[in-house]
Amino acid sequence: MTEITDFKDLRIWQKGMDIAKECYFLTKKFPKDELYGMVQQIRRSASSIPANIAEGYGRRTTGEYRRFLSIAQGSVNELQTHLLLAEAVGLCDYEEIKPLITELQSETRMIITLIKKLS
Structure with missing residues (x-):
């Protein structure tokens, strides 16, 4: 097992980054008139997942870390909603989006597990 010395060592953060990258690639295919609509919403919620994991890791208390992990989980749910809506319209x-939905479900399990370990 590798020692964790930085938030970039966290598998949960790495998975979040992979999800965000895939969302950027997916939304490049969307119509240009969605640039400030669905594209922006998907990219913002996707990038929020690893950003909140990193920010929580850097906080001074375990309680703050858990709070930021909860925010990341909210972003997972928000992103899944935007992806399903993009498909619906x-x-x-x-x-x-199916592979992304699967990865989001995995990310949820990882976030919940980490929150429990920190409790």
């Missing part, structure tokens, strides 16, 4: 196919 025809911006993408379900097959395009």
Whole structure:
């Protein structure tokens, strides 16, 4: 097992970064008129996941860390909602978002596990 010396060593943060990158690639295919709509919403909520994990890791107390992990979990739920809505209105196919939905479910399990370990 590798020693964790930085937030970048956290698998939960790495997975969040992978999800965010995939969301950026997905939204590049969306129509230009969605740039300030769904594209922005998806990218913002996706980038919020690893950002909140990193910010929580850098906080001074375990309680603050748990709070930021909870915010990251909220962003996971928000992102899943935006992806499902994008599919529902025809911006993408379900097959395009299915791997992301699976990764978000995995990220949820990791966040919940870490919150429990910190409690």
